[in-house]
Amino acid sequence: MDLRTRYLGLSLRNPIIASASPLSGDVGVIRQMEDSGAGAVVLPSLFEEQIQQEERLAYELTSISADSSPEASSYFPAAVAHNPGPHGYLDLIARARAAVDMPVIASLNGTTVAGWVDYARLIEQAGATALELNIYRIAPGASVTGAEAEANCVALLKAVRSQVKFPIAVKLHPHFSAFGDFAQRLDHAGADGLVLFNRLYQPDIDLVRLSWSNDVSLSNPGEIRLGLLWLSLLAGRLPRVSLAAGTGVETSSEVIKYLLAGADAVMTASALLRHGPKHLRSLVSGLETWLSARGFASVSDIKGLMRLTHPEAETEAHERSNYIESLLTYQSPYVRQ
Numbered sequence: 001m002d003l004r005t006r007y008l009g010l011s012l013r014n015p016i017i018a019s020a021s022p023l024s025g026d027v028g029v030i031r032q033m034e035d036s037g038a039g040a041v042v043l044p045s046l047f048e049e050q051i052q053q054e055e056r057l058a059y060e061l062t063s064i065s066a067d068s069s070p071e072a073s074s075y076f077p078a079a080v081a082h083n084p085g086p087h088g089y090l091d092l093i094a095r096a097r098a099a100v101d102m103p104v105i106a107s108l109n110g111t112t113v114a115g116w117v118d119y120a121r122l123i124e125q126a127g128a129t130a131l132e133l134n135i136y137r138i139a140p141g142a143s144v145t146g147a148e149a150e151a152n153c154v155a156l157l158k159a160v161r162s163q164v165k166f167p168i169a170v171k172l173h174p175h176f177s178a179f180g181d182f183a184q185r186l187d188h189a190g191a192d193g194l195v196l197f198n199r200l201y202q203p204d205i206d207l208v209r210l211s212w213s214n215d216v217s218l219s220n221p222g223e224i225r226l227g228l229l230w231l232s233l234l235a236g237r238l239p240r241v242s243l244a245a246g247t248g249v250e251t252s253s254e255v256i257k258y259l260l261a262g263a264d265a266v267m268t269a270s271a272l273l274r275h276g277p278k279h280l281r282s283l284v285s286g287l288e289t290w291l292s293a294r295g296f297a298s299v300s301d302i303k304g305l306m307r308l309t310h311p312e313a314e315t316e317a318h319e320r321s322n323y324i325e326s327l328l329t330y331q332s333p334y335v336r337q
């Protein structure tokens, strides 16, 4: 069975990628991911704020006279084990690359076009195979229009693109309007791939303490539907850009559905956090078993098989009619037929 796929111009042995999470900040776990069949790994993000903070602290430290307190290093915040901050990040890339043969994709998370984008060059020099640019911004104020928010993302991609030659994927949340046009503009700005979708931070309210709780809730398979829809709409329409699916994988069924919709690669974080890196084995073997049971010889045979092929002008009417039909045919024991 040929499980190979191409993503960002890279050849992966199979389409299943361990997505950015605390697990991929540990080189021992990255090795287990490779042993369990991962096609590639994305490291946890290095955040714009971390880089700016390190630069600010370095400036403050060099402004202090040489014989001042040796405790100066305590000005630096304690690093979180899986995310060692800017300096340790380059080291993590180098160690991960030395430990495994699969592609190691670094991740930068920022919102502004500023000096920190130089970091993309350092990440490339440290040996990362590719870069995932996690553009995570919400525009809560009334002063930023949707067009401006999208233009900022495109400008940010262009700024990073100008620093490096290696492939760049852009990881996006689903809350952009006119997503088809936005995807095309990212393509023209030099994206090699899009990751659909990241999950927005969604806080909850603790009714006992009357306080916000910002714990992360892991995803579930019901969340793949928005990604399925957009992958099936975009697949084949952006020939230069590869597409990765990004949310809700729990079993190989979600992997297969995403591939059928048009994904070139499928990422998973929650399932690995829930079940451990060895879970990758069951995702890969489930995909293989399904392909051979259905008589397919390769992943390429099913990629985009279910994508929407209507002419662009008819797509909206088609989707609208599906939407109306789904509402009108809904059945409940409490609704009189």
Ligand SMILES: Cc1cc2nc3c(=O)[nH]c(=O)nc-3n(C[C@H](O)[C@H](O)[C@H](O)COP(=O)(O)O)c2cc1C
Binding pocket: 019, 020, 021, 022, 043, 044, 045, 046, 107, 109, 134, 171, 197, 198, 199, 216, 217, 218, 219, 220, 246, 247, 248, 249, 267, 268, 269, 270, 271, 273
């Ligand atoms: C605990 C945790 C940490 C994460 N850290 C990052 C990160 O550093 N960078 C990033 O781009 N995404 C991060 N993500 C998002 C995941 O990579 C992924 O896009 C998201 O969880 C959706 O995939 P899933 O449904 O398989 O969890 C994190 C997710 C979780 C649950």
